[in-house]
Structures are given as C-alpha cells and as structure tokens.
Amino acid sequence: MLTLAAPAFAQQIALHIEDIAAPTFQASGISAELESSRFTATIKQLSVQGHDWKNVRLTCPAIILERDTIACTQGTLTEEQSWPVRFSYAPGAKQLMLDLSLPAREHWHVEARWGKRWDIAANIDNGKAAHFRTWLPQDMPAPSAGVINGKLNFSGSDTNLLAADMDLRLAGIAFSDTSGLHAGEKISGKVRLTAHPVNRELVWQGEALWDQGEIYWDPLYLTGGARLSARGRLDPQRVTLAQASLHWPAIGDISASGSWDRTSRSLSASSFQGTQLALDPLYRSFALPFLGKTALAKSAASGKMDIAGRFAEGKIQSLDLTLDHAALQDKDGRFALRDVHLKLPWRAQAATSADFGVGGGQVLSLPLGGFTAAIQMQDKKFSTPRLDIPLLGGALGIENFQATSSPQGWRWEFEGGLTPVSMEQLSAALHWPKMHGTLAGVVPRVRYDAGKLTLDGALLIKAFDGTAVIQDLALLDALGPAPRLQANIDMRNLDLDLLTRTFSFGSMQGRIDVSVKGLELSNWKPVAFDGSVRSSPGDYPRKISQRAVQNISSLGGAGAAAAIQRSFLGIFEQFGYSQLGLSCVLKNGVCHMGGIAPAPNGYIIVKGGGIPAITVIGYNPSVSWDELITRLQRVTQGNSTPVVQ
Template sequence: MLAVSTRTFVLVLVACALFAGAGRVRAGVSLGADSVLLPGVGMSGMQADINSAPDGQGLQLTLSANQADIPAMGWRKLGVTLDGALNRDEVGRWVFEGALRLKGAPGGALTNARLHMVADDSANTLELSITQDKASARIALPIDQTTHAQITLKDLPAGWLNGLLSTVWSGHTTTGRVDADLALDLLDDGMQAAGQFAFDGMGFDSPGGKLAGQKLSASGRLGLGSRAGSASIDLDASLRGGELLLGPLYASLPSHAVQLSLATRSQKGSLAIPRLRLTDPDALQLEGELAFNANGDLTQLQLDRFNARLPAAYDRYGKGWLRTLGIDGLLGAGEVSGQVGMNAGGLTAFALQTSGLDLAVAQGRLGVTGLHGALDWSATEDRPVTKLGWRALQVYQIPNGAAEANWRSRGGTLALEKPLVVPVLDGQLRVQSLSFKPAAASGERLQTSLALTQIDMGALCRALGWPEFKGTIGGAIPSMRYVDDRVEMGGGLSLNVFDGFVDITRMTVSQPFGNAPVLTGNIALRQLDLALLTSVFDFGSITGRLDGALDDLRLVAWKPAAFKSTFTANDGGRISQKAVNNLTAVGGGGIAGGLQGTVLKIFKTFGYKRIGLTCVLKGDVCSMGGLGNAKDGYTIVEGSGLPRLTVVGHQREVDWPTLVRRLQAATEGGGPVIR
C-alpha cells in the first residue's frame, strides 16, 4: 500500500483519475493508500479501482476507505464507499456520478445516497450534490481552500446533524427535518458555521434531560462555533408550536410566531446562556440569562425584564418554573412585570409590579382579587418600601376584605412595616407582624402574629358549610411560623365561643394548601354553654356547662385519623328525651332499668348530675368510655332527682365510620366538615 500525505490533495476521486492518466487509463488499475490527510480530513485503509467505462467514455471508479474522520464535523471512524462514473465534460470539468455509502455516520446519514460532483480547475470550484430519499445536500467549495464551504440542505433528517452539533453541544436531536443555507469553515482547532435555517417537528434531548424539546418548528439565523475545548451557538429564530425545556423554564409554544434570541457558550460540560430574549405577544416578554453546570442543574437565572399576561403566560411558560418554587395549579388573570434572580440555592431577588391581578392556587383554597402595587426583595441588599394591596382575599372558603400593606426588604427578609387590618366576616383580622424569607430553601420561611376580633360565627359557618352557630369569635395567635412546608402555631389560639372558651395549642398543618393537608394539635373546651351548642344541631336539648379535650388530634385531608377525646358536664342540668335517645344510640347502649323506659315516654326532660363520654381513635376503631364502669358497659349519663335516669353504653370498640354515621343520624347530617 502507498502512504500519501499532501495539503493540496483536495479530491481523492480526481487524484485517482489523474494518476491513472485521465481517460487514457488501461483497464484494471488499482491504487491503495494507508492514509490520506487533507485539511480537516483524514482517511485510512483506502482502495481505488479504476476501469474504462463499458461504453469507452470515461472511467468507472470504485473507491473505499475503512475509516474516515472529519473531527470538526464530529464525524469519526466512518466507512466510505464510492461507486460511479468519472469523466470530463465538454468544457473540461471533471464530473463524477454514482453511489455514496457511509457506514457509522450520525443518524444513519447517507447509507445509500447518490453523489453528483463537478470539479472545475479553471474556476477553482468543487461542487457536490448528494441526495437520499427526500433529503438533499449541495456543497460548494474552492479547490485551493477546501476548509471553506457553502452548504445548502433540503429536507434533511435532523439526526444527520448530530455529528456537527456534538462539536458545540453535549445533547442530540431525536426527530425532525431541516432546511439550511450555511457557510462552513474548518479551522485548525475547530470549526465555525453561520446561515439561515428552518426545521419542522424537531426534537432534542441532553444528558440529564434538563434541556429538551419536541415537535418544534422554527426558522431563522444560526451561528455555530467550536475551538480549543469551547463551543458557542447563536440563534435568532421564529418558533411555532412544540415544547421547550431550559432547566426550570418549560414552554408549551403556541401556533403563532414566538421570537427567540439566544446565545450559548459551553466549556467542560457547563453551559451559559448570556443572552436570552423571548417575545410571545399575547403572553410573555422576557430578557435575561441562564447558566447550567455539567450535570444540567441550574446555577444562575437572571430575568432582567419580564412582562407576563395571565392566564396565557402561566399556561405556556410558567408551570415548570413555579412548580420548582412550590406553586402548582395556578389560576390567574391580569398582568405582572418585573425582574427575578435565582441561583443553585433558589431565589436571590425579585421586583414585581402589577396594576390588577387575580390569582388562585391549591384549587382555589387561597386566592386574591384585584392585587395591585409592588414588591421589591433581595437576599443580600436592603430595598425601599413598597405597597401591595388587594380588593379581596380568600383563604379556603373564608372571604377577606380589601387591604393595603407596606413592605420592606432587609437582610433577606420581607416584612410588614406596620400592622395590617383586614376585614373578615363582619370582624377583623389584625396582622400584628409578618415576615417572609423567600430564599429559605428549608427551615423557617414565614412568621406572623395574628389577632381576631368580632368574627361573626354564623357567617364563618356558612362560609365553611357548617351548621350555623350563633355568636362571635375573638382570639389571638401570638406566633405562627411556616417551616419546611409546615405551619406551626407557637403559644395558642384562644376563642370565645358558646359563652365559653376553646383553646388550641401545639397546632401544626403540613402542606396546608396541598390535596391532603395534615393537621395536628390539642383542643381544650372550657365551660361551653350546652344549651347554645345543642341548639345548633337537631340533637336534642341539654343544659349545663361542657368541658372537654381533644388531645393528640390528627386530621388527614381534614378527616380525623387519630385523637384522644374526653367530654364532661359535671355541674348538672337538664337533658331532653331526644338527647337521651341520641346519646344512647351513639354509645350503642340502653336505659339502665326497665322502669326508666316507661318513664322516658312520659317525661320530656330529665335532670342529670353528670354526663361523660370518651373516645380514643386509632386507625378506624374508636375505643369508647364514659363516667365509669357500669354493668355490661360504661355510664354516659348519671341521673339526678326523680325520675332518675341513667344512660349506659355497651359497645367498647366502635368502628369509626359507624360512629360517624350514628352522629350524622343523630344530628340529621348537620356536623361541621372542612372542605
């Protein structure tokens, strides 16, 4: 075999023909070369067989290379086979027409292609036209400078470009077709290319899956470059349809044109996007920069300017990013603008302005109407005072009235400048203090102190779908914190209801706006007026004062999962016939003596000395008890005076759903249920 090395060896096909005598060759000439080195191209294991054409016009040429490498194009270790006719035309140009087959090319490119090549030495030009199925490529380059080429691509499978893209990006295309007009220059240590492009149905992916796209269609201008271990992409495009993922930014693009301009710089696996501009006229405009580490994790996001119109901006662009901030299922209408900064640890700054915005999250459990004003926060810098107000605020089904608050950012904490008064159900919620740490990835994020005054109990019950209680609610929460997606109440909440008090302590709510919030805490009842309480339900009348406790209470999705309850009325009073029957049914018990059954039919109310009922819920079983043991059970009502009445419960273990059904039947379905 003959070893060949030359910088002027521009075309193996032409060289073989010249070596063989350019048309005067004898049949059966074979040439071989261990290696051929052209500028930017290397081939090894070459073999060329040259014969006269069957018609005596020109040459029949078969050429193969065991391995071909074009590093700047990302093509390595390709098998190459050429088979066709080589001849001169009437003006003296070399023309090759035949088959081109590559083995191992990215995307399975050119496995069975047709090649038409014209070499014009007088014009110093070499033109190649390659076709396979619907795809075609036309390449024009000067013979004395084969490192520069003009390339025109038509309906090319996007996968065929993965070799070229691999020189500037660690990802790869998966689907789609491409048209392009590019100028390509091969450099000593890389390549650069620029020109117009259009693609349809494009899909791409990257290691880690954090940069991806599918079903994208676009047209515009593209620039690629790679050298000395670094690479760059510059893109100005008009996008139509498809999905795009850039780290935390996910876009579901509309069918109308969206303008995208970006510049990327990559080195050692990391990726920087120092220029990112997007314009979707009816949804979002933004300008900023992004950066990712070698694992594809976001290290920087800086939106210097954005303007979002809801709901389109959220539906098309906001879902993925807001989900990383713990916000999902946002409903909104209106417009908001500002700036946002993030790093690998989370938020670093934001400044938001709106003249009118309606928002709701967690299936409407938390919502605001007519939000207006501004917020300005930084994790490291103190910011000036801003005002933010609303026309209406809703927490679960509880409506809150209009209010406006002054906010200031200091030391990474956004806090109220002064107490805030919010109208609630004919009363007031007074926010004594409130501070929020947006950058806290874990630990304490929010702390507040609240007071309630003159909240209308009936209005609250109507809002929550409860039976309507009478009276007003007042109380205070000295300290409430939001820690690791959990609300913790420091101190206690004391409510004045039913002419007595309800004290709530050690209360926590995990995932308060999720689909299955978990509430824990202790509730103590002190001297509630039983006449007022029982008048709310169709349970029957009881007079006296009630004390009680719900310890170790645990609600999941607002339904009881565990508790230890005790209810006692120790100071005596009167109980109606209906209340006696219902207490008997709840305890699965009966009247203590046969005579009492007859008496119960005669008298409508009875005196009692004590009432007591306990229940320990664990799993789906409630362990029942009362004032003390009685024959075959436990005493629920201890009578007083004549006629003397005693109610005994006989079932110690009661299935919780069964007990709930009994209570619902006793009150005709009127019990409080958080929705």
C-alpha cells in the first residue's frame, strides 16, 4: 500500500509504505520523503533469514514515482557502509528488484516476489565471503576472505520451500573462530544444488567440489582434492540421503545413505561402504590426530581396507572390516606388524567370528613370527581361547583373552606363558653381549582397565639357571607418552658365571639373590626402588677374577682406587670370597648405597674367604643415579681399581 500526504502549499511529499513480510525477508518501520525529485527512505529494521539490520537508509537524487512503482537508477544505500544502488519496488505486485555495485567489481543483483507464493533470485559477481559473517550462527567459524560467484534461486509457499537452484564458485575462502580450533585458508571449489517438488516431497541433488585449500578442524588437518555428490528427499519430518558418493583420489571412494529426523534433530539410520581404501593417507589424516598422547603417536600404516557399516536406533548395528596386506609400524622402531590380514564381520545382535593373521613383526627389536587367531565376537565382547606368537625359538602363549568395551574405555584380560626362548637369540636381537641358556616364564592373569595394567598373581621367569618372581606389577598409562610402572622383584639362585660371562664383567663363580622392592619407573626410567644383591645361601664355589674385582670396586667410588695395592693384585688372577653384596635405595635421583656390612669410612662389597682372599670396600654412601649408570657403562673398560686387604 502506498499513501501520499502533502499540504497544498508545500513542495514536499511524505510517504508511508506498508511492512514487507515473507518467510525469509521482512522489512518494518518504513518511512520516506520526497522533495522535488530527491527521495530519502529509512527502514528501521530489515531482517533476512533471521538476521537483523537497523536504520537502513536509502537516498536517491532522482526518484521515479509512477502509479504502482517506485524506482531509482542512481541511489546510495547506507547501513554501516555506503554502496551505490538501483532498485525498483512495486507494492501492489509485491515485487522488489535490488542491484548493488560495490568496490573491487563486486556486484549483487536480487529480485524478490512475495505473497501466497514467494521467489527470491540472486546473481553474485565477486561477492565477498565476509558479507556472510552476520548470516551465520554465532558458534560457526566466520569467513574472513575469499570471493563467491554464481546464482541462487529459491521459491516456496508460505513457510514451505518448493524449489531451489544454487550454483556457486568459491575462490580464496578463509575462515576461523575465536578459539583457533577451526580454520581454513585458500579454499576453492564449486557447490551445485537443485531441488523440485515430487508427490509432496522435495527431491534434491547436489555436488560439492573442493579442489584446493587447507582446513584445520581440531584435531584434523585436511587438504583439498575431494568431490562429493549426493541426492535425496526432504519432507516436514525428515531429510533423506538416498545416496552420497565421496571421491577422494588419495584414499578412494566411499558411499553412504541415511535419514535425519528433523524433529529430534538426530540421525535415525545410515549406512556406509568403502572398497580398497588406501590405509596410509586414511590413517595419517583421520586416525593419527586422535592418537597424539598414545604409543601410536609416531606410527604409520599401509595396505588396503574394505569397510561397511550400518547405524540405526542411535547405535552402530553392523560393521564389516577387511584388511589386506596391511602393516603398522612405529617410526622410532619400537614395534611393527607386517602382512596383516583381517576379516571382521561384527553384528550388534548376533555372535560372529573374525579371522586375524600377522605375517611377522617386532617389539623392541625382538622379532615376532607369523601367527593366526580366531576372534569370537558377541556385541561388545571379544575373545580368543588361544594365541601363540613365535618368539626367538620359543613362543609367547596367550590364553583366554577377553576384551570388553565400556563407557569408561576398553577392558581386557588374559593369562599364558613363555616357552623357552634362546638367550643367545635374545641378546643378539637386543644388541647385548652374548648370553647363554634359555628364558621361560608363566604369566598369571593380566588385566587392563581404565589405562591401568595389573597382574593378579606372580609372574615367574626362569633365567641364568635361577628364577625370578615379579609381583604387584602395575603399568599405568601404558599407551601414553609417559607410562609408569610399579613392581616388586625377587630373583633367586642366579648363576654368576653365566651373568658375568654375558656382560664381559670378568669371571665370577657363585650364586646371587636379587631383591628390588618398591620399583617405580616413569617413561621406563627408574625414579625409586630399594634394591640389593646378596650371595645366595648354600655350598658352591666362590671365585672372583682380577677383572671382576676392578669392575666391582669402580661401583664403590674413587676412594677405592686411591687405596689400591697394585703389586699384590697383579700376582693372582683369581681370588676367593665368602660373601658379596651391594644395595641401593634410589630416592630423588640419588642412590644411597651399602654393602654386606659396614667398614671404616665405608661398606664391604666383597668379603674375602679362602686363599688368596680379597675384600672390596666402597667409600661413597650416596651417588647420583646418573653417575652410577655412567660407572656401570664403564666397568668393561677396566680403568677402575679396588682396595685389596
């Protein structure tokens, strides 16, 4: 409705224009003045798609005023900024044409018609993406750079969208949010969408091409090179995705379908499938960003993967996963699995079995042989009755393995044992001095829950012709960047001859007991323990070589070297002893040392016995742990000398 009011004696006309209302466009508080041919109009509030502008001012120096049309060919539109504008408004026909010309060759042409049916059409040339900042929700990253070219067409009835046609080209788009956790740069591509009514539904199809640019969406970092095409239906209750295809050349092709409930705003059903996907870029881009604080943080994967899944009723209902000639390897060489094969058909409501096989691998330089396993699956429970992993001529046996997923994370447990492993092969694999004999053990029930691994009983190991028992073992944050280990260790009747020959320590005959109480490791480095080495009880030969005397004395400190009697030591190659012992209580980086008995200004490490006999005394009661480790690393150089009595 257009009304004119002016005194008979005035050259001025005041206009009142009724409010404009459409489902996506409203204007209210419109007032205007016409003086000669100069026209000025103010809109108190303008709303587009729920976003408001206040006190929008339009100035036209030469208005065209006809029976049912107001037009301007050279006007200025002012809100926070000023832009050249031309427009044509027909109140009776409820039509509006708006043409904006902005700097940098930016041009917007909008035509709108409202009433029982409404239409909005826009042509955009070099449109700045930053203009859309005010149209986006507050929690979405805001565009800050880039241009948009293309066209938009929407039509409908009342609040219902009946047809849509969108064809946009994006170039140099950049966006970010205040947290810095979501950002993009130099993004270019195309977006195409069409929709039309069929049997009271809106049938749509679209395509999006992302050919350049970078996106960081914490913790994911992705680069361009993907095409998505999709088609589906829209009704008042749901959005249906009939088919979607994602083509990512570096990874492969993934298809999906699904349904979104518009009332509950939730995914009611979906399915997806991918065949022969490349594991390397898939693992690097979508898995590693979530593994930054685990032992897998520096790992790499390779091979091919097939995957298919179905989601319904708010839960995953099925998952089929196949790995073919896959591999997982730590870049620091801590572990590796090669030639991995997996066929996993998981179902939420049925018991199934998966086939798993590994061609070979390694853990901390220890080579693993190939093995296979059948994994039983029932909902979120996984188990296997027996798994034997070949290791250095023996095998690590895992029995009754069970794993369960819970809201707090994964829980698993198993028991087993280690059949005799060649010590020679073990020392070669770890680049240690050559050791002799075998290593075997019995593994009690092992439990893992909430990042903590514990033993229910004692771990029994046979080595160096003796036994070792590990109790109260607990490993915390096992897959984290700084795992912590706690344990108590008792070793009995170890053969000194085997030990000293192994580490080039010098020849020693006898047996020893080793006790380590309250052991604590942080990132595999000792931070606390109460440890001791003592001669085992019993009747057996007790001899110590000149080389071993020198190395033992070096652990007792520099005072021993100052008191040496070189002439006496050089006469004999071996000495007798009755007892030996050394202890260390580690606390705050300092080792508080002791021996089998106190001595003047020190402690006895080796007590003489037989002919010839020798006693070794240590003089340093406290030693930095780092210094003690340095001494241990030097003992094979023979550059320390003992006290001889």
